[in-house]
Amino acid sequence: MAGAYDRIVLPRLIEWACSHDSIGEQRQLVVPKASGTVLEVGIGSGLNLPFYDRSKVKNIIGIDPGEGVLKLGEERFANMDIPLEVLVESAEKIPLENKSVDTVLLTWAGCSIPDIQTALSEMRRVLKPNGQLVFCEHGRSSEPHIARRQDWLNKVWPYFAGGCNVNRDIASLIRGAGFDIQELENFYSDKVMKTVSFHYRGTAKIA
Numbered sequence: 001m002a003g004a005y006d007r008i009v010l011p012r013l014i015e016w017a018c019s020h021d022s023i024g025e026q027r028q029l030v031v032p033k034a035s036g037t038v039l040e041v042g043i044g045s046g047l048n049l050p051f052y053d054r055s056k057v058k059n060i061i062g063i064d065p066g067e068g069v070l071k072l073g074e075e076r077f078a079n080m081d082i083p084l085e086v087l088v089e090s091a092e093k094i095p096l097e098n099k100s101v102d103t104v105l106l107t108w109a110g111c112s113i114p115d116i117q118t119a120l121s122e123m124r125r126v127l128k129p130n131g132q133l134v135f136c137e138h139g140r141s142s143e144p145h146i147a148r149r150q151d152w153l154n155k156v157w158p159y160f161a162g163g164c165n166v167n168r169d170i171a172s173l174i175r176g177a178g179f180d181i182q183e184l185e186n187f188y189s190d191k192v193m194k195t196v197s198f199h200y201r202g203t204a205k206i207a
Ligand SMILES: C[S@@+](CC[C@H](N)C(=O)[O-])C[C@H]1O[C@@H](n2cnc3c(N)ncnc32)[C@H](O)[C@@H]1O
Pocket: 014, 018, 041, 042, 043, 044, 045, 046, 047, 048, 063, 064, 065, 066, 069, 089, 090, 091, 092, 106, 107, 108, 109, 112, 113, 114
């Protein structure tokens, strides 16, 4: 039963949640910042693909170990008008050369990557010295009373939500992996569901 939930139901639920209008508005702000050779970490079903700036992006390498969610993206991948390669791999061990990409794009995946610190170190390794990490992630609220609720919720949430954690301090994790954050905006994407909607949107460079 758990197998069928993870393989069939969960990928569809995640795609539905990630297709919300409020998320689309964020994609519009963040994805066009990508340029050159782009590594999209946790590409999922490819919901970012329509938002890339065709005049700036040379090629895209997407990685994601989630075969169920990748299957949902097959048609989007096949019809992509920028050269695209999708690798069924984990961000904790990125199969790319050092200093080989211009942009790493990370959207709503940093919450679910099991060893996010190792994954961010890998993103840093594959970035060219002048490259940038572009991110939009939900995570730990800056309001202590909401963060406390997130710690409580996180005891159960990852089991139902595909390993998604609601309480990761994304900015600290990015800095801890050796990045300097250049731009950062924090906001709640939903004023009611504050426990799951505190966001970090921005860019970072290698420190
Ligand atoms: C909520 S979905 C977001 C998908 C996509 N980034 C988006 O913006 O719509 C989280 C994604 O992270 C992926 N993921 C989980 N663990 C991962 C890992 N170790 N390495 C790379 N991606 C991972 C999942 O398979 C899933 O596709």
